Amino acid sequence: MKRIGLTLLTAFVGGAMALGTYKVIENKYADNMGFDEKQQVYYASNRMTPNIVSSAGEVDFTQAAAAVTPAVVYIRTTYSSSSDPRQSEFERMFGDMFGQRMPQRSQPQMASGSGVIISPDGYIVTNNHVVSKADKIEITTNDHRRFKAKVIGTDPNTDLALIKIDAENLPIVKLGNSDEAKVGEWVLAVGNPFNLTSTVTAGIVSAKGRGIGIIGSEDNSDDNPFGPTRMSNEPKVRTGIESFIQTDAAINPGNSGGALVNTKGELIGINSAIASHTGSYEGYGFAIPINLAKKVLNDIKKYGAVKRGMIGVSFADLSEAYKTPGINTDKTNGLYITGVLPNSGGAAAGLKEGDIITKVEGTTVYESSDLQERVARLQPGDKINLTVLRGNAEKNVTVTLKPENATGTRTASVPRSATELYNKLGASFMPLTQSQKAKFRVTNGVVVTQVREGGIFDQADLPSGTVITSINKQPINNVNDIDKAITNLRNGMLTIGGYYPDGTRFNNTFSVDE
Template sequence: MKKIGLTLLTAFVGGAMALGVYKVIENKYSDNMSFEDKQKVYFTSNPTAPVSSTGDLDFTQAAAVATPAVVYIRTTYSSKASGGGQDQLEQMFGDMFGQRARPQGPQMASGSGVIISPDGYIVTNNHVVEKADKITVATNDHRTFSAKVIGTDPSTDLALIKVSATNLPIVKLGNSDEAKVGEWVLAVGNPFNLTSTVTAGIISAKGRNIGIIGSEDNSDENPFGRTRNQSAPKLNKAIESFIQTDAAINPGNSGGALVNTRGELIGINAAIASHTGSYEGYGFAIPVNLAKKVLNDIKKFGTVKRGFVGVTFTELNPDVAQKLDVTTTNGLYVNDLVPGGGAEQAGLRKGDIIVKVEGQPVYESSDLQERVGRLQPGDKINVTVLRDGKDKDFAVTLKGDAIAPANRIAASKSAEELFNKLGASFHALTPAEKAKLHVNGGVLVTQVREGGLFDAAEIPEGVVITSINKLPIASIDDIDKAIVKPIQGNIIIAGIYPDGSHFSSAFPAQ
């Protein structure tokens, strides 16, 4: 045993001496080594250095798993909803100046969606279905359904729609946080009306903020465009933290699936970078971890319960840092605090620089907004700021916002088109809300979408609908039963304004 121990000790000492001599020689002659030799030295002494991860490329199983759950969405718009402010002038003077008048009938567009629940819930982009009078969904096995908008969230460009069906194929929800730059992904959708199209690429970047949500600028100077030529209202609270991919995405892919090689959904395709409107190399998808929170809120609460830190900020870069006279070029410079907001109550100050959220570095606004966008009012988030040259940690309790753009309604197939025409969404009253309003039933209007009948009649969010077509509304299901029974061709809606006054409005059913 002593002999063996002595042998091992000798070997260990000899190895250590050899390594020491090697390091001395390496340091002495490194300046004279070629780049190739330096690389060999580095990778020899760093066994954890990256190696090829592509393996045997075969996307057939991922495509087979994801494709059945991706649907083709066809939308129909009235002339009023699809036209712009120039339409009336064109109708009056178009022929006079030799211009061809636009078709005055219903307009149509298309996009994609992903089935996420066997009972018919489908996620798509808000810009695919906004202002649509009629939504038709075609599945991969060539069945067609009428769909109803359950709710939309323009801040993330997400929408939840529903068809009346059971046992539908679904795609497994993945974890977008685990997705890595360089990882292979598949885009599944319906570009140019070519249904069930699969393209492959890699994740090019994560956390992209490209300023497309709410932007109406489709000029050549702004190459970021939706995969459908449809604008949306400008927003102040857009949440963008896109997954960037070079998998080919084109008009019609909006709302489709971005899946990993296991066939798991990691993103909802939403936009492309293009000067022509077609694929030029880069597409952008909404991370599924953000989508999960938005969709669950719409279905469960009738509104997106979004929390806010309560700060306004400027992204730092070398130029901004020089202008603000700060030493760091990374992070978010706090310009102001919302009075009574979570940041103010936690102790943040103007001039602080947010450098980490939940321990992760913050380089741009998307690093903060996407993380906060997954949380609810009342949740706490750990924020690290740079103040007086030192890092300080704060636990910020997120505050709610009175304007939360989302909605909910359950649907039967016979009422989809009439419901979409109303352009509103509802949430069943809780017992506490009923007691506060002194009503026995009713539903709360949680969203009014532009271009719908509620918008035209100036029926605001916060109104309680107590009857439709003189039938009492005591639950969400009552809406479907009542809306298909017009009175003399009209839909008659009665309710209570937030100030307690009553109203009744009539709309043509057709």
């Protein structure tokens, strides 16, 4: 009996050690998972309600609404008077999708919007314009819990932002496949319009691949994955990457950042804008396709900023509205190449001015968004297959995308608690690699991967590529070290030490308003 008992004890201890080791490895691996992989693990353990029908089946939205609503959150943002975004012409034309602006007599200013939980450990997707320049971001979940949110990173080129709350075992919305969404398919819009939390509306997909010219307005080649967007004799165009899903599901102010889902309860888009003369719903809403969002969000989580590949061409649509003198073709569908950057991926593939891009990955190109969205999903070094018309002959060309030449993506976001102060810094960070440590001759530090407009780093001209080695005389190796250091303020002063990208050392002190 003693021998049997000893054997059982040994087996139990061995099993416990094996399980503990597995859990350590599992947790370490989970930190490096993409959102798709995390969701696969989640749904392997949390089966969705069976027999949810598609839009081709019975018109019953109850199960999809029940599956999605718990994971759509209410976002309330607070702004100082200096950072409060004022109403622009864009807002008047397309509706105040920056959220419901509270009465401006009260201080500080407030706004609200929506977000979607996509990972059980607290990652939330929303619009960049929902959290842009916010001093404080508060999340209210469907079960009325409240959290302070931290901005992980933003991408104004797609109007997406990734934020995070400190929570576990949260309900999530299953990521779908926006490529499979069909025009005429039933969809649900879930969000918080006019402060009416957990609101579900129904409609259909009205169109796909819509470019409505509301993201970006500057002719900035650094922010555009295609290189320059116009030649000197071309009209100015916007730099944003737009390929919206258009829907007639009712979307109103406060829906921004909310979920557009199919009747299987799968997330196919992030609600972003409305076309309206009044600022309220008039039948036209627009959502960012989730297949584009996946790439952007995974990049932000992994790198702190979006890594984009670039073809390196400028082009004009072949529609009558954009036809310019010198373009002689009978074709009405496609993109006319007006210029090719030297040493770009397009140049290496043999693309020339005057070529017409007719297909991308075998799919006909009707307008610029058909190409832009496909390229925006890819990384530098990825290949994309184009069909181009040169003269009267079509040829297939494979382009290897090259990194964009931006010195850093500047976006928007900004601050009491460690989370609020972190947001006030207005930057994203990654730990230094061994080669970076050797380059700057340091043993610790983080590198700035993104600077957001209006934050401390922006105001202090600390660009992307800056190395931060200390905050308030505490050594910095990761984001957790930053959280600890910024709560150790003395008389509201914050001292940041490190190196500019060129290796020049700095040690700057800033006043942080209480």
